[in-house]
Amino acid sequence: MSDLRETTHKNSRNTTAHVALPQVHLRINGEKVLPRSGESWDHVNPVTGEVDATVPLADAAGVDDAVRHAHTAFDGWRRTAPARRRELLLKLADLIDRHSDEIVRLGAAENGRPARSGSGLAALAAEWTRYYAGWADKIIGEVTGSPQQDGELGYTLPQPYGVVALVVTWNAPLMSIAMKAPAALAAGNTVVIKPSELTPFTGELFMDLVEEAGFPPGVVNVLPGTADAGNRLVTHPLVRKVSFTGGLPTATKILTACAETAKPVVLELGGKSANIVLEDADLDAACAFNMGAAFGGLAGQGCGLPTRMLVHESIHDEVVARIRTLVDAIQAGDPTDPATGYGPVVSQSAMDRIMGMIERAVADGATLVAGGGRMDRPGYYIEPTVLTDVDPSSEIAQIEVFGPVVAITTFSTDEEAITIANSTRYGLSSYIQTKNLTRAHRIAAELEAGEVLINGAPNLAVHRPFGGIGISGGGKEGGRAGFEEFLRVKSVAITIR
Known part of the structure; x- marks a missing residue:
């Protein structure tokens, strides 16, 4: 697990509560590294209004390294037996459950989420991971042409995209990761995850659990960073698809950035329900x-x-x-x-x-x-x-x-x-x-x-598709639809004479 250090804050009864915060790194290709630029961010605990940690921020070189390693790892991961991908995701789900208390504590320090609701979200993140583990061996195409009627044998091949950028939000960082990463990984993609600089500690712990579960290096990478790192990530030519959770202004910038290459984007945005x-x-x-x-x-x-x-x-x-x-x-x-x-x-x-x-x-x-x-x-x-x-x-x-x-x-x-x-x-x-x-x-x-x-x-x-219309976004997370977001369909046909 990550190195820990102690931070303290005052609670409503004027006693002192201790929360162990992990030392944050860029997690690239199975290694813990620091940005070459030395960029960092002072994290402020919202309970106290005081700085409780200084965390590194991904720079351009870090983003490029993470995407390059994810691209290199993709060919091996896509060819990994679906049963093995399922096995690793199930191990990850078990680890999330096992470390739920630590997840809850980090949430309290990161964004002030009460433990009462944080424990439920940790369990839900594990459930989303298990659900998509079950889809890993259910990637099937369909026959689309008949020799007798169409003179051809036609069929479809659902295939992973490659490197997928997952840009997640700060209000429920683990849940946001769980709504994206397990589905992408089960489908055979590799991922680069950019957590918000406001909530960097959950991403560090998540990467610890990924490595403990046994995922190959480069399949999952985590880069805490600001909007600059996010822009570098989503526009990288080796990133084949983007899934973003956040606000409309950032989504607009992502859509604009991806328009030049028609890069597909899933957007889970705001609501006024x-x-x-x-x-x-x-x-x-x-x-x-x-x-x-x-x-x-x-x-x-x-x-x-x-x-x-x-x-x-x-x-x-x-x-x-x-x-x-x-x-x-x-x-x-x-x-x-x-x-x-x-x-x-x-x-x-x-x-x-x-x-x-x-x-x-x-x-x-x-x-x-x-x-x-x-x-x-x-x-x-x-x-x-x-x-x-x-x-x-x-x-x-x-x-x-x-x-x-x-x-x-x-x-x-x-x-x-x-x-x-x-x-x-x-x-x-x-x-x-x-x-x-x-x-x-x-x-x-x-x-x-x-x-x-x-x-x-x-x-x-998890079994229901979740996603909005209008300025609430486009695309789905959850259910079969959330899995299919990370597969593109190729048609194959052969003339039968």
């Missing part, structure tokens, strides 16, 4: 689900969270009363404390941006139901914030906050709810709460989103 609460819903369950999803993971810093509640006008007051009670019960504190259900946002700049959006929403006429301010404590803590009387066309209803803010808007008919839900440029997730499943299915068919989850169905189930 609506949770439609109909008048016949179980209100206790609906409100608990919405508040738990919006606040209980990482202070609202998730792309598919139900950040808009569309509430039937007849139940608005009942919903607001329940929400006040639920928000009052949220416990903010040290993410390493199992009692903590709510942590900080990731950085000072994130906090400033979110607070600005809250202030503008109130100025635009929204009513504060709960929160609205910064917590009186070290670090980047914002009060769980709920707004009602939100105009569907306002900034807070149209733009992803990526923070602990829920906006409530009322509606009177199903058609109005559908119109409001579809009124943003996003299209990632939508939610429906009702006891009438016929009504639920009818509304689900009209919602413009990559997925619709009814009555608390869980997000990110």
Whole structure:
């Protein structure tokens, strides 16, 4: 395992919690190296607002080396028996499970994710890895031409791309890796993973586990870095496909960079997901689900969270009363404390941006139901914030906050709810709460989103394709569709005379 050093921070009870952080490296071809340029980044613990580590950043030479080694390793990996690829991925899944406590601790230090939700994500990452291990020996083509009817024998060959660049986000770094790397590897590709500079420690641990599982050198490479490293990676001529999770501005740059060579790209971007609460819903369950999803993971810093509640006008007051009670019960504190259900946002700049959006929403006429301010404590803590009387066309209803803010808007008919839900440029997730499943299915068919989850169905189930439309991205992660993203299909035909 990586070398460890101790860092400390103060928790809500003014005691000292110790988190061992791995020494971060560029992980290239089975070796731990440092950038020749000496570039580095001061990582700030969002719980304290203080620097807790200095980490190296991939430079141009590091990116080139990683891609070159991944390209060299590709031919051997693609020819590796599918059963062997499956075996290695299953070992990796077991190792993720075995090191879940360490994964949770690193998450608390990296981005402030409470251990309560971090343990669930670690288990989910292991499950995604196992699922795609099972696809490794199920790469099959199809017969497309008949000698009797077409005069040819035609068939298809699904084949891996080669080197795939995986650019992952900071809010759930291991989960973001698990949604991409196992599928790419099972299909026979090699990968170069670029974690965010905000969350470099999980990538270091992941690479430790990859090597312990026995993957050949060069098949998996990890390069912590900034946007400059990401740009160098996605534009590299030996990178054959890109999978990116993050925001629209970066996605736009990636698309522009890849356009010159028509390089295929999978984009998992932001969302402004609506949770439609109909008048016949179980209100206790609906409100608990919405508040738990919006606040209980990482202070609202998730792309598919139900950040808009569309509430039937007849139940608005009942919903607001329940929400006040639920928000009052949220416990903010040290993410390493199992009692903590709510942590900080990731950085000072994130906090400033979110607070600005809250202030503008109130100025635009929204009513504060709960929160609205910064917590009186070290670090980047914002009060769980709920707004009602939100105009569907306002900034807070149209733009992803990526923070602990829920906006409530009322509606009177199903058609109005559908119109409001579809009124943003996003299209990632939508939610429906009702006891009438016929009504639920009818509304689900009209919602413009990559997925619709009814009555608390869980997000990110590996067997279901996940991915958005509009400015929420394109392509899929999860399910068979997520596997096929990493295979390109070749047609073969021979004339039969």
